Amino acid sequence: MQWKTSTKLLISIPLLIILIALDGVAALEGLPLLVIALGLALLAGDAARTWLRSKGRPNLAWLPFMAAALVLLIAFCKGRDLSQGALFAITLGVVFDILLIALAAIAEAGRRRAKGVLEFAGLLALGLAMGFALSLMFVFVHGGPAATSLAGP
Numbered sequence: 001m002q003w004k005t006s007t008k009l010l011i012s013i014p015l016l017i018i019l020i021a022l023d024g025v026a027a028l029e030g031l032p033l034l035v036i037a038l039g040l041a042l043l044a045g046d047a048a049r050t051w052l053r054s055k056g057r058p059n060l061a062w063l064p065f066m067a068a069a070l071v072l073l074i075a076f077c078k079g080r081d082l083s084q085g086a087l088f089a090i091t092l093g094v095v096f097d098i099l100l101i102a103l104a105a106i107a108e109a110g111r112r113r114a115k116g117v118l119e120f121a122g123l124l125a126l127g128l129a130m131g132f133a134l135s136l137m138f139v140f141v142h143g144g145p146a147a148t149s150l151a152g153p
Contacts, residue, residue, distance in 0.1 A: 060104060071127075
């Protein structure tokens with residue numbers, strides 16, 4: 001089912017405003033910023049996901065987003081003193097992300113051999129580049145009110 005653009009905007013704009021407001025809460029440790037970055041990665045990979053599904057490659061449809069999410073999750077943790085709960089949630093995300101990427105690689109290598117592996121590698125590179133570009137958000141916003149650092153006074 002295709003959602004209309006107006007419906008997407010009615011949902012995403014208030015959600016974005018709420019997440020930006022929640023990013024100022026120090027107890028959340030900047031996790032709303034991570035959710036925003038993951039949402040941007042999801043939106044950026046939407047065209048590739050739709051195209052891959054229409055070409056009959058559902059195993060690879062989520063690969064660019066999953067690769068970008070892996071970079072974003074790791075970049076989010078760099079230089080932060082996060083709580084055990086936040087680290088546990090991010091670790092679960094990284095583990096399942098790597099698992100899904102590996103399963104997509106196995107499926108493509110088994111089904112389409114070298115051509116599938118090359119397509120997998122290209123989409124993985126696209127997702128990693130997208131993740132690195134979006135992770136710059138953490139570099140520039142890292143000094144915000146919710147960010148903490150390992151450095152002492």
